[in-house]
Every structure is written in C-alpha cells, then in structure tokens.
Amino acid sequence: xxxxxxxxxxxxxxxxxxxxxxxxxxxxxxxxxxxxxxxxxxxxxxxxxxxxxxxxxxxxxxxxxxxxxxxxxxxxxxxxxxxxxxxxxxxxxxxxxxxxxxxxxxxxxxxxxxxxxxxxxxxxxxxxxxxxxxxxxxxxxxxxxxxxxxxxxxxxxxxxxxxxxxxxxxxxxxxxxxxxxxxxxxxxxxxxxxxxxxxxxxxxxxxxxxxxxxxxxxxxxxxxxxxxxxxxxxxxxxxxxxxxxxxxxxxxxxxxxxxxxxxxxxxxxxxxxxxxxxxxxxxxxxxxxxxxxxxxxxxxxxxxxxxxxxxxxxxxxxxxxxxxxxxxxxxxxxxxxxxxxxxxxxxxxxxxxxxxxxxxxxxxxxxxxxxxxxxxxxxxxxxxxxxxxxxxxxxxxxxxxxxxxxxxxxxxxxxxxxxxxxxxxxxxxxxxxxxxxxxxxx
Amino acid sequence: xxxxxxxxxxxxxxxxxxxxxxxxxxxxxxxxxxxxxxxxxxxxxxxxxxxxxxxxxxxxxxxxxxxxxxxxxxxxxxxxxxxxxxxxxxxxxxxxxxxxxxxxxxxxxxxxxxxxxxxxxxxxxxxxxxxxxxxxxxxxxxxxxxxxxxxxxxxxxxxxxxxxxxxxxxxxxxxxxxxxxxxxxxxxxxxxxxxxxxxxxxxxxxxxxxxxxxxxxxxxxxxxxxxxxxxxxxxxxxxxxxxxxxxxxxxxxxxxxxxxxxxxxxxxxxxxxxxxxxxxxxxxxxxxxxxx
Numbered sequence: 001x002x003x004x005x006x007x008x009x010x011x012x013x014x015x016x017x018x019x020x021x022x023x024x025x026x027x028x029x030x031x032x033x034x035x036x037x038x039x040x041x042x043x044x045x046x047x048x049x050x051x052x053x054x055x056x057x058x059x060x061x062x063x064x065x066x067x068x069x070x071x072x073x074x075x076x077x078x079x080x081x082x083x084x085x086x087x088x089x090x091x092x093x094x095x096x097x098x099x100x101x102x103x104x105x106x107x108x109x110x111x112x113x114x115x116x117x118x119x120x121x122x123x124x125x126x127x128x129x130x131x132x133x134x135x136x137x138x139x140x141x142x143x144x145x146x147x148x149x150x151x152x153x154x155x156x157x158x159x160x161x162x163x164x165x166x167x168x169x170x171x172x173x174x175x176x177x178x179x180x181x182x183x184x185x186x187x188x189x190x191x192x193x194x195x196x197x198x199x200x201x202x203x204x205x206x207x208x209x210x211x212x213x214x215x216x217x218x219x220x221x222x223x224x225x226x227x228x229x230x231x232x233x234x235x236x237x238x239x240x241x242x243x244x245x246x247x248x249x250x251x252x253x254x255x256x257x258x259x260x261x262x263x264x265x266x267x268x269x270x271x272x273x274x275x276x277x278x279x280x281x282x283x284x285x286x287x288x289x290x291x292x293x294x295x296x297x298x299x300x301x302x303x304x305x306x307x308x309x310x311x312x313x314x315x316x317x318x319x320x321x322x323x324x325x326x327x328x329x330x331x332x333x334x335x336x337x338x339x340x341x342x343x344x345x346x347x348x349x350x351x352x353x354x355x356x357x358x359x360x361x362x363x364x365x366x367x368x369x370x371x372x373x374x375x376x377x378x379x380x381x382x383x384x385x386x387x388x389x390x391x392x393x394x395x396x397x398x399x400x401x402x403x404x405x406x407x408x409x410x411x412x413x414x415x416x417x418x419x420x421x422x423x424x425x426x427x428x429x430x431x432x433x434x435x436x437x438x439x440x441x442x
Numbered sequence: 443x444x445x446x447x448x449x450x451x452x453x454x455x456x457x458x459x460x461x462x463x464x465x466x467x468x469x470x471x472x473x474x475x476x477x478x479x480x481x482x483x484x485x486x487x488x489x490x491x492x493x494x495x496x497x498x499x500x501x502x503x504x505x506x507x508x509x510x511x512x513x514x515x516x517x518x519x520x521x522x523x524x525x526x527x528x529x530x531x532x533x534x535x536x537x538x539x540x541x542x543x544x545x546x547x548x549x550x551x552x553x554x555x556x557x558x559x560x561x562x563x564x565x566x567x568x569x570x571x572x573x574x575x576x577x578x579x580x581x582x583x584x585x586x587x588x589x590x591x592x593x594x595x596x597x598x599x600x601x602x603x604x605x606x607x608x609x610x611x612x613x614x615x616x617x618x619x620x621x622x623x624x625x626x627x628x629x630x631x632x633x634x635x636x637x638x639x640x641x642x643x644x645x646x647x648x649x650x651x652x653x654x655x656x657x658x659x660x661x662x663x664x665x666x667x668x669x670x671x672x673x674x675x676x677x678x679x680x681x682x683x684x685x686x687x688x689x690x691x692x693x694x695x696x697x698x699x700x701x702x703x704x705x706x707x708x709x710x711x712x713x714x715x716x717x718x719x720x721x722x723x724x725x726x727x728x729x730x731x732x733x734x
Contacts, residue, residue, distance in 0.1 A: 019732065099564075099731070100460060101460065102566070102567050103458070103460060103567040104563070104564060104565070104566070104567055104731055105728070105729055105731050105732055106460065106461075106462055106463060106728045106729060107460065107461065107462055108462060109462060110461070110462075111459065111460065111461040112459075112460040112461070113457055113458070113459050113460070114457065114458040114459075114460070115456065115457045115458075116456060116457075117456070118458060120566065120567065122565045122566065123565040123566075126561075126562060126565045126566045127562050127566070129487055129491055131490070131491045131494045132487060132490055132491065132494075136486070136487070136490065139483055140483045140484070140486075140487055143477075143479050143480040143482075143483045143484075144480060144562070144566055144568060145566065146477070146568065147479075148479050149479040149482070149483070172494075
C-alpha cells in the first residue's frame with residue numbers, strides 16, 4: 001500500500017471547536033449596528049448591553065461570555081481498514097466532530113490529517129432535486145459526494161438494482177414514494193469507494209430490511225475492501241457488530257477510546273458519573289419543556305435506596321421530579337423503553353392505570369416501577385413524555401436505564417441470546433416414545 | 443471485484459489537513475479541478491430544472507429580453523426620447539440587455555450562494571466556489587438563447603430597413619467571447635462579495651437586490667455612453683459594466699464610443715473584484731455553516 005504502515009490513516013490532534021452562542025445564526029446588520037452604538041455609549045458611562053443568557057455547563061464554557069466548547073482537545077488515531085464507532089449522548093459533540101472531519105466547518109484549534117480520499121455521509125439524498133429523474137439525481141448526488149462521472153456511470157446499473165427502482169429510473173424523484181427516495185439516495189451513498197468513509201446516523205432511515213442490506217453493504221466496504229470507516233450512531237447493536245474500536249464522546253471530550261464493549265458499557269452506564277440521579281433538565285429537547293418540565297429522575301431499589309444497577313429478579317423504581325409551569329388540565333405521562341440497538345421494547349402511560357389529572361403550577365414527584373425480569377443483560381434506554389391531554393409538553397429521550405444484572409447468568413450465554421427481551425421459557429424433560437418418526441419425502 | 447478507478451490519482455502523499463486556517467490566500471485550485479464533474483452536473487441541474495419547471499420552458503429566456511425591450515422602446519425611446527447613437531432603438535436596447543442580463547442574472551443567483559444552499563453546505567463538503575461558478579456557466583446558455591432574438595432583429599433591420607446602414611458587423615465580433623469572459627469574471631467577483639456579506643449579515647439580501655436594480659441605470663443600457671457628460675465620465679470609469687455594455691455594442695452593432703482609459707480601468711477593476719471576491723469568499727466559506 002501507499003501508506004507507510006506506521007502512519008495512521010486518520011490522525012486527530014487536540015481538535016477543539018468553540019461556538020459563540022450569540023452569533024449562531026447570522027446576525028442582521030441592524031444588530032451589528034446596535035452593538036456598535038451601545039459599545040460607544042458604554043464608554044460614556046451608560047450600562048453595557050445585557051448579555052443574552054445561555055445555559056452553558058461550566059466545564060464547557062469558553063473564556064468569552066456566551067462561548068461554548070462543542071469539542072475540546074479531541075485526539076485519536078485510526079488505522080487503515082478499521083471501523084470505528086463514535087458514540088455519545090445528545091449534544092456531546094459527535095456531530096461537531098463529524099462536521100469538522102467532513103470539512104463542513106473548521107476547528108478553532110487543533111489539527112486533523114486524513115490520508116486518503118474522504119466521503120462523508122451525514123444525510124442521504126443530499127442535493128437531490130425533486131424535478132430531476134432518478135437517473136439524473138444519481139449522477140448529481142454522486143458528484144456532490146465526490147464521485148467522478150465515469151465512476152458513477154460504471155456503477156450505475158449496480159446502484160439502480162441495489163435501490164430496486166429500475167422501473168422508475170426515468171421518473172422525476174418528486175413522484176417517488178418516500179421509501180423509494182430513501183433507497184435510491186442510500187444506494188448512491190453505499191457505492192462510494194473512498195479510502196475513508198464518514199457516516200452519520202443515516203442508517204436510521206428506510207425500512208428494517210433495507211437497513212440490514214445497507215449495514216451489510218457497509219460491512220462489505222470495510223472488511224472486504226479494506227476501507228476505513230468512522231461511524232457515528234446511537235445504534236449500539238450496529239456498533240457491536242461492525243466496529244473494532246469505539247470512541248465515546250462525553251461533554252465534548254474523549255470519554256473512552258478503545259474496545260467496543262467498554263465504550264458501550266460506559267455510555268450506557270451513566271453519563272452523569274455514576275450517580276443514580278439523572279438531570280433531565282439538562283438533556284436535549286426539541287421545543288418542549290416550556291409548559292411543564294421534567295427535572296430529575298432517580299432510580300431506586302425496592303427499599304428506596306438509590307441504585308445504578310438492578311438485579312433481574314427485582315423491580316426497578318424510578319422517581320420523576322417535574323415542574324408544572326402553566327396549569328395542565330389533563331396530565332398524563334408516558335414512558336417507553338428502547339433497547340440500545342434502537343428497537344422499541346414497550347411503552348406504558350400513566351393513564352393506562354389512573355385517571356388523567358388536572359395539575360396546577362408547582363413541583364411534583366411521581367414514581368413508577370416495573371419488573372425487569374424480561375429485560376436482557378444489556379443496555380436499555382428510557383424515553384419520557386409529559387402530556388397535557390392534547391400535546392406532548394415535554395419529551396426527553398435516551399435516558400439510560402440502570403444496568404440490568406444477573407449474578408447467576410453465564411455472560412457468554414447471555415450475549416448469544418436473540419432479540420431485545422428475554423422470556424423465560426418452560427421446557428419439559430425429553431421423554432422416550434415408542435413410535436419411530438418416519439421422514440417421508442414426497 | 444471492481445477495482446477502484448481513481449486509485450491512480452492518489453499519489454502516496456495524498457492527504458487532507460484540517461486545521462484552523464488563518465491564511466488569506468489559500469485557494470483550493472487543485473480541489474476545484476478534482477470536482478470539475480460536479481460543476482458540469484450542477485450546470486445540467488440548473489438547466490434541466492429551469493426548463494422542466496416553467497410552462498414556457500426555454501422560450502422564457504427569449505421572451506424576457508424581448509418584452510423588456512418593447513417596454514424600453516416605449517418608455518425610454520418614445521416617451522423620454524433618449525437618443526440611441528443612431529442605432530435602431532430595439533436593437534440598441536436588445537444589445538445592451540444581452541450584456542446586462544448576463545451580468546445581473548449571475549449576480550442575483552450568485553449572491554445567495556450561502557443562504558440558498560444552507561442545507562447542502564451543512565451536510566457535505568465540496569469546494570463552495572463550484573456553486574457560483576456553475577451559475578455563471580449555466581447562465582451562459584441563457585445568454586446563447588437570448589442571442590437568437592437579437593440575431594433575428596439584427597437581420598431584419600440590416601436587410602429590410604434604411605436604418606440598416608447604421609449598423610454593421612465585422613471582425614470585432616470575434617471579441618465577444620473576451621467580453622463574455624470579462625463579464626463572467628466581474629459578475630463572479632461581485633456575487634462572491636455579495637454572498638460572503640449576506641452570509642454574515644442576512645438583511646443585506648434586500649440591499650443587494652436594490653443595488654442591482656440601481657446599477658442598471660448607472661450602466662449605459664438605456665442610453666449610450668457618449669451621452670454621459672464629460673464631468674461625470676469618472677462614473678463610467680468606476681463601473682466596469684459601462685465599458686462592457688458599450689463594447690458589446692461596438693462588437694455586435696459596429697457603433698459606440700469607448701475611450702481606451704475607460705476600457706483599461708474596466709479590466710483592472712474586473713480583475714481586482716474577481717480576485718478579492720475569491721479571497722473573501724474562501725475566508726467566509728470555512729465557517730459559513732456556523733452562521734447561516
């Protein structure tokens with residue numbers, strides 16, 4: 001190979017990215033002018049402009065007000081042919097790392113060297129134009145992702161058949177079903193052949209069968225063709241299956257770099273540093289949490305003592321503290337458990353058992369409990385919704401559940417179980433029968 | 443297994459270095475070249491999508507300058523009675539619009555490079571300069587289409603009217619490609635400046651539109667350069683498009699007045715605008731996604 005064996009194909013040293021929260025989103029000229037004017041006045045004794053209030057965790061605050069280290073001092077190496085998973089909670093800095101390595105934005109400090117052609121896949125169908133046909137979009141999308149026209153032409157038939165859209169290849173993609181659209185978009189991406197492939201959670205699209213096909217294709221790319229893959233995901237199953245090493249990003253820093261199992265356990269274990277109390281207030285949300293806000297979640301054992309792991313024979317208790325800011329007429333709370341592989345396991349709501357309640361503003365505590373005997377010795381995540389009878393007023397996902405442990409289990413055997421739950425099956429002893437079972441072939 | 447084709451152009455030293463870039467003059471020429479296929483495909487996309495989306499298709503490219511010319515003939519020719527250097531008024535306006543439209547279309551589209559492509563730029567890397575460059579190339583097709591009505595009107599006046607004696611076409615028509623090159627470069631420079639500034643201050647979008655509207659009147663499209671009073675001639679020197687539009691008339695109609703100084707100043711300013719535009723654009727593109 002052209003690469004000297006001692007040189008890593010990806011070399012990241014002290015990469016940091018500082019964001020100025022006030023200036024995310026472009027400023028208007030008027031704002032800039034106002035700032036200038038108030039700066040003048042400030043010199044003449046008038047009070048300086050009141051800074052915008054942003055909640056920045058102290059360990060990530062930059063030296064200037066409202067600045068925020070999305071990434072701080074990230075260093076790692078990746079050797080050629082390695083598949084490395086990048087995991088971490090929402091807002092930990094995974095996406096920023098990906099954006100820097102994909103050259104979408106540049107770092108504030110540090111340096112990264114990529115020794116080879118890079119293709120990054122942060123989204124499927126980037127640059128698809130609805131008016132153009134499938135054929136035209138394959139070429140356009142391929143070129144946007146960095147393929148040469150000749151290369152696309154050579155792989156064209158393969159892409160079309162992979163996407164299963166042969167009959168519609170000359171139809172504008174605006175007439176495609178969403179499934180077809182995603183399949184075509186992914187097919188183009190799956191046929192990229194760079195030395196380094198950077199993938200974001202694009203696998204979270206499409207139907208399950210197609211996802212499997214894509215994962216298989218990715219694996220092929222990595223193992224058979226010796227390409228290097230950096231793979232950001234929440235899908236722990238995919239990380240476990242595909243990656244040789246994992247990087248856990250926590251609060252903008254490298255939390256763990258090394259074997260996959262440790263990284264997953266650390267990620268699933270407790271991102272808050274092994275306390276049983278989880279600060280929901282600080283977790284990422286999408287425009288919720290105004291009318292009511294989930295504040296903390298504490299896991300307890302049957303005696304009420306805080307825990308961060310739970311024995312399979314026991315019940316898991318959780319105490320949710322939440323604040324109602326505007327009175328809610330029909331309060332409801334929903335919880336759902338997902339497996340670390342992304343599969344939904346079950347969900348349950350407060351009103352499954354109790355009547356919806358009116359709650360005035362104020363702070364409340366609420367407890368739930370459920371047996372964990374059907375969970376596997378794996379990581380699960382909890383999602384909580386707070387409802388006002390019509391809309392979800394607060395929604396927090398990816399809350400790690402305490403680790404389920406079983407002191408009697410054989411970990412090798414446990415790891416080989418299928419599925420996302422464990423259902424204890426009762427068996428009888430084999431008993432001898434007198435009849436011979438005849439195998440007939442028609 | 444299929445062998446990867448571009449493996450050949452991966453020299454052992456192929457590496458991408460990512461670091462905070464504080465240099466001003468690092469222009470990624472090599473990368474621009476590597477992404478040349480993208481330029482071709484973006485031009486194709488522009489053309490196909492414009493053609494497919496509109497009812498009239500490519501006819502629109504022809505109708506637009508014709509309708510504008512009719513308007514100009516009525517308003518500026520008949521009502522305001524602005525002289526046209528002895529050139530038949532429709533030809534005079536059509537020729538000026540040919541050059542002006544190419545410039546204005548480039549700038550209007552190019553100025554929104556960052557704001558219109560936020561989604562794309564946030565998801566994938568390629569040299570951003572490809573986008574305004576593709577705009578300029580695809581507008582060149584519009585220019586060629588718009589040349590058709592000009593040729594028809596030119597032929598009509600030359601062959602069937604007495605005014606045909608006033609217009610002529612000679613070897614100078616061969617200079618048109620050079621003029622187009624200059625227009626491309628200047629419009630690239632202006633649109634890069636505008637897109638870089640709108641990436642930083644979004645409300646400049648409206649200002650940019652306004653600038654282009656006013657710029658039309660500061661350029662000899664509806665009046666000949668010869669009608670600019672001597673004490674205002676410096677204005678024409680400061681506006682590279684003034685010399686370009688007048689030069690278009692000289693090359694396509696054989697009539698016009700253009701001083702050597704004005705032409706040189708136009709070329710110098712064009713190069714300055716293009717180079718400074720590229721520099722400021724490349725400075726902005728590195729962190730533009732953090733802002734827009």
